[in-house]
Amino acid sequence: MPPKRFQAIFVLILFVVISLSSYGAPSRDSLPTYDAVADAVKHPQAYVPDLGELPSVPNPFEPSPHKPPTQANSTATSAYGPIKWLSDFKWRNPLSSSVTFDENTALLPPLRERPPVYTYYDVPGKQDKELSVAEHRLILAWRRAWWAYGFKPVVLSRREAMEHPQYQLFQRMKLDAKIDFEIMRWLAWGHMGGGVLVNWLALPMAEYENPMLAFLRRNKYRELSRVQTLDNAVFFGERADVDDAIRKVMSNELLKNVTASKDKLTKLATKEGGPVVNLLSSKDVTVDAKANGIASYNMATISSKYKTVADKLKNTTQAEGLNLLANLINSHLHLTWQEQHPEGVAIVKPVPEHTTALMYETTEIGRNLTQCPTSPMPKSCPPNRPKCKPCDAKKAMKLQQFPEFVNTTKFFTIGTVPHPYTLTSLHYTRDTLDNTFLRNKAQRDLWIRELTQKSVPDEHTEEFRVLQFKELVAAAPAHSLWLTAERITQHDLDWIFGFTLPQIASNTTEPSSPSEESELIIFPRPESPKPIKGIDVPDEKWIQKEEERLKKARDAIQSKDKNMKKVVDAVEQWNMADTEAWKFSRAYSARRTQERKKWEEEEKKFAGSEKKAGVRPGEGGGRWSDRR
Ligand SMILES: *[C@@H]1O[C@H](CO)[C@@H](O)[C@H](O)[C@H]1NC(C)=O
Ligand SMILES: *[C@@H]1O[C@H](CO)[C@@H](O)[C@H](O)[C@H]1NC(C)=O
Ligand SMILES: *[C@@H]1O[C@H](CO)[C@@H](O)[C@H](O)[C@H]1NC(C)=O
Ligand SMILES: *[C@@H]1O[C@H](CO)[C@@H](O)[C@H](O)[C@H]1NC(C)=O
Ligand SMILES: *[C@@H]1O[C@H](CO)[C@@H](O)[C@H](O)[C@H]1NC(C)=O
């Protein structure tokens, strides 16, 4: 036998090689020291790190864990494709080109920083496929809702927990599943550097500016806290405080001998706040008492308030139950949104003669937004707002058309921004345009003038009006949605609103069910809004003409033909303000889509991505939710 010293070195090398090959390079703190291994060789019976106790080797096909977020300023200069944007102080400029010196570059406000919000999702072992997909859909709903409220939702798993220096130590303790889960959740959170940690059944359900949500968006936390009535669903704190808490848990007496303190630990784990909080002293985690912006659907709440769903969550119908829960949560998000716009949805249709064909998409969205949400329990309220006003199809949200923008946040306004070529062609019912016509007949900047005729006093210039419009488009919280007439489909609505619009409606004027077996209730679809007073409704024949003209205009704007380009250019020069409004809203919505797509691309391998939830990109995510 070689001397003990060499045996120790040999064991150490063996350990390092095995760790390296199974986990990649370990962080410094997780390596046993020479002394520890030497000690183990001398006293083999006390040798703790038995490799059999370590977790299974990670599956190489699993995604690599999330990296902690980088410094805020490292992404500030990123530009999305051809759409460039400049710093905040310059964007409030009526004409982009006066700053960008490029006709095709719109000047946008900088992207708002999205603070991360984390959730932990881990399934030990195999799980039924249907159940998995149902869970991914719920997590997708969670991600969408937090995204809509201005956060960057990140789904963590055991892979992130494994990156934490203390992981190995906890791993060896053989804690029971419930405590282990909660500790892993904290470790994953600690690895990401603190911030907000929420349960994936806890969603924001309040006005955008709700004090608690606004506070969380600021991403600065004075102390490690949780929210009273939400048990362990929401935590927030800085990195140092989270790490400190994990260290304190580590050194808790009860964890010195887990077997001996088994009963005490089991009891702690069921107390309010969860195992980690109860392993800390009460002054380590502050309890925030008056937070109401987040709705948490934990089992206790579901059993007591949402019986229809709770019944299905039992036993063999669990996947079905989760789908019902997804619908219930979606309906509550939609309901919350509806309650924030008590005056209903306003569709703006400036220059209403001959522009009916422009409004199809807007009207579609407006009708679906004002429809009562599909739900297994339409009379129920979100858990954080027991006194809500459930949607009533007989007194549904109003849907109206106005020829101008009405400046109140009690409305949600939807508008279509046409390219001036499109508008001129439709308004003057002309298939082709030319310079002579423009000079002799066409009014300048018709659209922006009409849009703002009531909200902006007469004496103001078009430049001023465009600026007002830009503020409107870029406002947060947004009380309006601007589509461009030249884009035909809208993919991002689910992420903009944070919920899925109803995709099916009751055949009759009464609520009904999509099928015999379904537990869902669907509601009738609201009618199209009444035409604006004093404006004649054109015949079918004329609307068809409008559609043709709209199509021609789309072709003209995209045309590569030199002469056509000249004409489009002339129209743009003639309508500088309208062109600016069109370019701004187009670029704004393109960037919003880019931001989200990029995020989805980064997250596609993790739980709750559209891919894992069975939603094809661009499909909108609405198709699955209210079918069953
Ligand atoms: C971020 O800011 C710090 C200090 O202001 C600076 O040292 C660092 O280089 C910046 N990082 C990047 C990527 O710009
Ligand atoms: C832990 O407690 C159990 C039961 O009380 C005891 O048998 C065991 O020796 C203890 N282990 C250590 C390492 O103290
Ligand atoms: C599931 O339900 C069936 C019948 O309803 C019952 O026989 C079975 O024991 C249940 N299983 C569990 C795990 O509760
Ligand atoms: C709407 O009203 C607010 C305050 O009343 C004002 O600051 C804002 O400029 C107005 N916006 C438009 C587009 O008229
Ligand atoms: C609106 O609902 C109808 C069915 O009621 C559906 O066909 C359509 O795709 C929905 N539109 C949007 C934008 O959600």
Ligand SMILES: *[C@@H]1O[C@H](CO)[C@@H](O)[C@H](O)[C@H]1NC(C)=O
């Ligand atoms: C709606 O009506 C059509 C035909 O009238 C019928 O086939 C369909 O099943 C009905 N759908 C619902 C949800 O009642």
